[in-house]
Amino acid sequence: MDKWGVESYLFIKTIKTMKQLRKPNCPYHGNKEDVVRIIYGFPMPELMDRAERGEVKLGGCCVTDNNPEWYCKKCKKDIHEVLIAG
Numbered sequence: 001m002d003k004w005g006v007e008s009y010l011f012i013k014t015i016k017t018m019k020q021l022r023k024p025n026c027p028y029h030g031n032k033e034d035v036v037r038i039i040y041g042f043p044m045p046e047l048m049d050r051a052e053r054g055e056v057k058l059g060g061c062c063v064t065d066n067n068p069e070w071y072c073k074k075c076k077k078d079i080h081e082v083l084i085a086g
């Protein structure tokens, strides 16, 4: 798989994961109103529109095991799944 192939794969994987995951409450202010999904990988034009509307946050192309899944626009903090589980 070339570089673009890998990024498209990650993008598609993220979109599929989005549909499966329930949005968590923000652990800092207690509800999920301002919580958005963080999308990693190459942003498609449609995705950039969604980011501009504040529906998602773009996390860049550097994906590691420790990347947060969610972002709170109100608290301006990344939310890790482990924080919510605990």
Ligand SMILES: [Zn+2]
Pocket (backbone or CB within 6 Å): 026, 027, 028, 029, 030, 034, 072, 073, 074, 075, 076
């Ligand atoms: Zn918050």
